[in-house]
Amino acid sequence: MDHVAHAEVLVGASRERVWDVLTSPEPRPEIMFGARTVTDWEPGHPITWSGEWEGHAFEDKGEVVDVEPPRRLVVTHFSPMSGQPDVPENYHRLEYVLEPVDGGTKVVLEQDNNSTTESAEHSAGNWRMMLDGLKKVAEASAV
Numbered sequence: 071m072d073h074v075a076h077a078e079v080l081v082g083a084s085r086e087r088v089w090d091v092l093t094s095p096e097p098r099p100e101i102m103f104g105a106r107t108v109t110d111w112e113p114g115h116p117i118t119w120s121g122e123w124e125g126h127a128f129e130d131k132g133e134v135v136d137v138e139p140p141r142r143l144v145v146t147h148f149s150p151m152s153g154q155p156d157v158p159e160n161y162h163r164l165e166y167v168l169e170p171v172d173g174g175t176k177v178v179l180e181q182d183n184n185s186t187t188e189s190a191e192h193s194a195g196n197w198r199m200m201l202d203g204l205k206k207v208a209e210a211s212a213v
Contacts, residue, residue, distance in 0.1 A: 100203025
């Protein structure tokens with residue numbers, strides 16, 4: 071279970087703007103598959119992402135682990151749509167790191183606890199889509 075999914079994107083917006091979009095409760099179709107994020111961003115507190123995917127309602131959940139605005143965010147994540155039992159060993163740890171670069175922000179996302187290289191690659195593809203959505207929203211609102 072040590073396969074790590076890795077995704078990153080360069081965003082033409084400030085780190086603060088990217089952070090605001092990343093932590094916004096507002097559902098956006100481009101980010102987290104249009105899910106509404108509910109949390110108070112306090113470490114140890116719950117976080118949920120609820121929405122609809124391909125006609126099916128979903129509610130993913132986890133816990134806020136670490137929050138260092140606007141630099142780093144760590145949460146756990148579990149999706150019932152995975153078909154796996156809701157037990158701690160089936161949760162992933164998601165770490166977002168926002169680094170200032172010339173012209174914007176580099177966002178790196180890593181997800182641990184993938185059982186195979188293939189599952190890590192599948193997850194990385196999903197996270198790349200989410201980060202592309204984050205980029206689109208942050209750049210559009212940065213103008």
